[in-house]
Amino acid sequence: xxxxxxxxxxxxxxxxxxxxxxxxxxxxxxxxxxxxxxxxxxxxxxxxxxxxxxxxxxxxxxxxxxxxxxxxxxxxxxxxxxxxxxxxxxxxxxxxxxxxxxxxxxxxxxxxxxxxxxxxxxxxxxxxxxxxxxxxxxxxxxxxxxxxxxxxxxxxxxxxxxxxxxxxxxxxxxxxxxxxxxxxxxxxxxxxxxxxxxxxxxxxxxxxxxxxxxx
Numbered sequence: 031x032x033x034x035x036x037x038x039x040x041x042x043x044x045x046x047x048x049x050x051x052x053x054x055x056x057x058x059x060x061x062x063x064x065x066x067x068x069x070x071x072x073x074x075x076x077x078x079x080x081x082x083x084x085x086x087x088x089x090x091x092x093x094x095x096x097x098x099x100x101x102x103x104x105x106x107x108x109x110x111x112x113x114x115x116x117x118x119x120x121x122x123x124x125x126x127x128x129x130x131x132x133x134x135x136x137x138x139x140x141x142x143x144x145x146x147x148x149x150x151x152x153x154x155x156x157x158x159x160x161x162x163x164x165x166x167x168x169x170x171x172x173x174x175x176x177x178x179x180x181x182x183x184x185x186x187x188x189x190x191x192x193x194x195x196x197x198x199x200x201x202x203x204x205x206x207x208x209x210x211x212x213x214x215x216x217x218x219x220x221x222x223x224x225x226x227x228x229x230x231x232x233x234x235x236x237x238x239x240x241x242x243x244x245x
Contacts, residue, residue: 058088059233062122062191064199064206065091065098065184070220072109078117081229092191093123093138094184097177122191124159125152136178138187158193162213166190166205192217196237216240 061082071078082089091114099110113119126139140152155163166189171181182205188197189205192215199206202217209215218236223229 058084058086059237060088060090060195061233062090062092062188062195062197063095063119064188064197064201065095066200067198067220068102068106068110068113070200070223071113072106074225076229078113078119082117082233083230084118086230087233089117089119090122090191090195091119092184092187093121093140094179094187096121097136097179098184101177123152124155155190156194158213159190162186162190162193162205162209162215165212166208169205189215196233198233210240 070076078089099107102110123138123140125141127141129137129139132138142151163186166182166186169182170186171183174180177184185205188199189209191197192206192209193213196216196218197206198218198220200220202210202219206215206217210217216237218233218240222236223232
């Protein structure tokens with residue numbers, strides 16, 4: 031008795047599958063920048079537009095990272111604000127409802143957004159991110175810092191993103207280390223990046239090392 035032909039093995043479906051796989055292989059790598067990385071980029075005069083081309087990488091910061099920028103020294107703040115504008119760095123917010131215990135300008139989450147400005151809305155956290163948030167929630171302090179954040183709050187928020195994206199940091203300890211070791215988060219320590227090395231090549235090599243278990 032001859033084997034029945036599967037419906038999804040027609041030339042057209044194979045071409046569609048090949049096209050989908052090709053698209054996946056060329057999807058930009060999603061990066062999150064830890065606030066401590068900006069000092070390194072400033073010192074080295076890193077041009078994110080040329081070092082991390084938009085067709086190869088997307089760059090985001092967490093909502094919590096935005097709290098830290100205004101307290102930076104003027105030169106660093108100017109560099110960061112220019113980099114965010116020129117490189118189109120987006121702020122990633124989780125979906126949530128208004129927190130009455132916080133003032134309007136210190137809300138951590140985004141709502142349904144605005145049709146005229148969809149970037150202010152929030153997104154649903156993945157199961158992987160929620161697992162990190164649940165584990166790390168006890169490590170968040172109760173006293174507010176001058177930034178308006180609670181102790182370790184920014185690190186926990188960033189650690190959650192490492193479960194589904196790549197986090198660039200100069201201090202992969204505490205929450206970030208646990209997210210990497212326990213939840214398989216991808217955390218890249220830029221202190222290993224040599225000044226003569228292409229940043230994009232370094233990131234790709236570190237991602238490959240992480241996948242091979244050579245963190």
